[in-house]
Amino acid sequence: MSAEEVHNRISMLRAERGVSRKDLAAALGVHYQTIGYLERGEYSPSLFLALRIAEYFGVPVEVVFSLRPFPRLGSEVVK
Amino acid sequence: MGQINERQFAEVRRSVPFFWYGTRRGRRTAVVLGAAAVALGYVSAVVCWFLAPSDPAMWTTFTLGGIGLLVYAWAYAVLLVASGGAVAMGENRLDERQLAERRQVRSLAHRATAWLLGLTLALTFFLDGADHFLVRIPTAAAVIYVFALFLTHLILPHLITGWRLPDPLAEDEENEGPLAEPSGNGAPA
Numbered sequence: 001m002s003a004e005e006v007h008n009r010i011s012m013l014r015a016e017r018g019v020s021r022k023d024l025a026a027a028l029g030v031h032y033q034t035i036g037y038l039e040r041g042e043y044s045p046s047l048f049l050a051l052r053i054a055e056y057f058g059v060p061v062e063v064v065f066s067l068r069p070f071p072r073l074g075s076e077v078v079k
Numbered sequence: 080m081g082q083i084n085e086r087q088f089a090e091v092r093r094s095v096p097f098f099w100y101g102t103r104r105g106r107r108t109a110v111v112l113g114a115a116a117v118a119l120g121y122v123s124a125v126v127c128w129f130l131a132p133s134d135p136a137m138w139t140t141f142t143l144g145g146i147g148l149l150v151y152a153w154a155y156a157v158l159l160v161a162s163g164g165a166v167a168m169g170e171n172r173l174d175e176r177q178l179a180e181r182r183q184v185r186s187l188a189h190r191a192t193a194w195l196l197g198l199t200l201a202l203t204f205f206l207d208g209a210d211h212f213l214v215r216i217p218t219a220a221a222v223i224y225v226f227a228l229f230l231t232h233l234i235l236p237h238l239i240t241g242w243r244l245p246d247p248l249a250e251d252e253e254n255e256g257p258l259a260e261p262s263g264n265g266a267p268a
Contacts, residue, residue, distance in 0.1 A: 030174035031163055042245070043176045 006044040007066045010035065012073075013057045028052055082169045083159075092160045100161035103246050109161070110241045113154030113234055119147035120227025124220050131217035140223060151230060158237035161244055166236045180240070188235040195228060 014024055014035075021039075025032035028049065037043035038053075045053065045065075054061040083091075092100075099105040123143040130136035159167055165177040166184060173181065206214045 031177055033163060034174050034176040037176055043179070046175050049175060 004044060005041065005067070007041065007069050008038060009064055009070055010053065011039040013059070013064065014039075017057065024056070027056055083164065083167050084169070085164075085172065088159070088164045088168060091156050095157055095160045099157045101246075103244070106158070106161045106241045106244055109154045109157040110238050112150050113158065113238055113241075116147040116150035116154060117227060117231050117234060119143045119150075120223060120230060123147075124224035124227060127217050127220035127223055131219040136217075136219065140219065144223075151234065155234055155237060158234075158241040162237065162240040166240055181236075184236045184239045184243075187239050188232075191235055192228075192232050195231065199224075199228070 010024075014021070021035040022032045025035050028035075030049070034043065038045060050061055050065055054064045057064065099109055120143075123140045126139045126143075127136050130139070162180075163177065165173060165181050170178060203214070
């Protein structure tokens, strides 16, 4: 694991809520390509932006961001 | 140097076809041509060093300068749009990711221009020592060299950004398409 790698579920939450990158970017006040960079893991947000993203989706920040990869959907069922 | 605002950015963006700023191939072509345009300035300075003052030096300078400046302006516009204005817009118009990118790119460009200035200094000392502490350089060569250095300083952050930018994601491309309405930057003012 890279020292500064932060995993996130932004794309999953966005798809689940039917929110486009552009809408999310507008709500957060960032450039829409920044959302793409976040989703691809090419940019790790500041604590402020991470908290705002979590607040936007109405979930705790650890639901959106993690230092370890998130388990794949259905992996618990397979076990 | 002055920083551009959203309106100016939108105007430049309208004048540049999507292929050039929206695809890696287009951006890298612009980077190569922009670097070549700057290189013409240095070539012109060398020509002036050996031939000025003379008609061949003058015509070479005008020809290379004219072609170089046209290509430079075009490449500058393409790369300005490609970076989303991250290098040229005011800090209050950028988000945290764009600011971080800008700091990194400017740091790299600063290092590169520091090397160029160091090389110039070393060349000056070398010539100074080799010619009994008296360097005779045609004024045209000195002026064009400094001008080329200035243009390098201006475009280098754009060249670095343009070379490194990844292609936008599919959904981004829809937003970035040539028919899409330019929407500014989205960052809080």
